[in-house]
Amino acid sequence: xxIGELAARTGVSIRSLRYYEEQGxxxxxxxxxxxxxxxxxxxxxxxTIQLYLQxxxxxxxxxxxxxxxxxxxxxxxxxxxxxYREKLAEIDSQIQLLQNIKLNLEDRIRSILDxxxxxxxxx
Amino acid sequence: xxIGELAARTGVSIRSLRYYEEQGxxxxxxxxxxxxxxxxxxxxxxxTIQLYLQxxxxxxxxxxxxxxxxxxxxxxxxxxxxxYREKLAEIDSQIQLLQNIKLNLEDRIRSILDxxxxxxxxx
DNA sequence: ATAAACCGTGACATTGGTGTGAGGGTCAAG
DNA sequence: CTTGACCCTCACACCAATGTCACGGTTTAT
Numbered sequence: 021x022x023i024g025e026l027a028a029r030t031g032v033s034i035r036s037l038r039y040y041e042e043q044g045x046x047x048x049x050x051x052x053x054x055x056x057x058x059x060x061x062x063x064x065x066x067x068t069i070q071l072y073l074q075x076x077x078x079x080x081x082x083x084x085x086x087x088x089x090x091x092x093x094x095x096x097x098x099x100x101x102x103x104y105r106e107k108l109a110e111i112d113s114q115i116q117l118l119q120n121i122k123l124n125l126e127d128r129i130r131s132i133l134d135x136x137x138x139x140x141x142x143x
Numbered sequence: 144x145x146i147g148e149l150a151a152r153t154g155v156s157i158r159s160l161r162y163y164e165e166q167g168x169x170x171x172x173x174x175x176x177x178x179x180x181x182x183x184x185x186x187x188x189x190x191t192i193q194l195y196l197q198x199x200x201x202x203x204x205x206x207x208x209x210x211x212x213x214x215x216x217x218x219x220x221x222x223x224x225x226x227y228r229e230k231l232a233e234i235d236s237q238i239q240l241l242q243n244i245k246l247n248l249e250d251r252i253r254s255i256l257d258x259x260x261x262x263x264x265x266x
Numbered sequence: 267a268t269a270a271a272c273c274g275t276g277a278c279a280t281t282g283g284t285g286t287g288a289g290g291g292t293c294a295a296g
Numbered sequence: 297c298t299t300g301a302c303c304c305t306c307a308c309a310c311c312a313a314t315g316t317c318a319c320g321g322t323t324t325a326t
Contacts, residue, residue: 145303146302161304177304177305178302178304179303179304
């Protein structure tokens, strides 16, 4: 199938599909006229890529194990687990950072409300 | 004081101080030779800017109320509260997103460990 | 044969605070 | 007068996936 059809089937933009190829995540054949020709398997492949992107992995990381997970169960691809763990640690520290900011903001909001029960003043 | 001294006092890079000026957060005078001349008050001003940046506010948002909060208590600056609330909502949704990814990652890690108690396989 | 709907590549914009380097003034001390 | 430590502006790089032009070739249907 051509790129437009793949885009329609997956909901992923043509631009992104071309980018995935550039990053080594897709390897469509080329027709004589230069058009990309995707196998039917590409559809699932794209959904898999999207799934990993939504986990916050980079195309670089995905490229490292995509080949394997398309053929095997994830558990058989040794690249995956360390990347998941690394990502999890990263997420945890981001959450921590955001929680701290959140507490800080809540404090400050409370202070303002305490100090100014209803009256307001302009600059 | 000149920019180098302000940078040394606050720990903020010269580059950043110039950027703050560009964003309207600092308005140093200029000496005859073109050098920026900061008042002693600038030191506290920079610390205040840093504080807001660490809350995740943009220079644009900070510019909207910095003038006021430097002269009054935050509670008297009406711009502040809505921005805090907006930021808080944003933070909450980011945390939510990260929590979802975290749960997803933990599930997937668990699946892999369940499925592969110890044996590994190469690609 | 012509228009509409595809496809191709290349390249710049986005986000936003900061790093970094080029190229060039200013000024104080030796 | 020279050296070194300041200062100035301008401008590109970064991160990374995606949007969006421009410009041009191909295919399909009328």
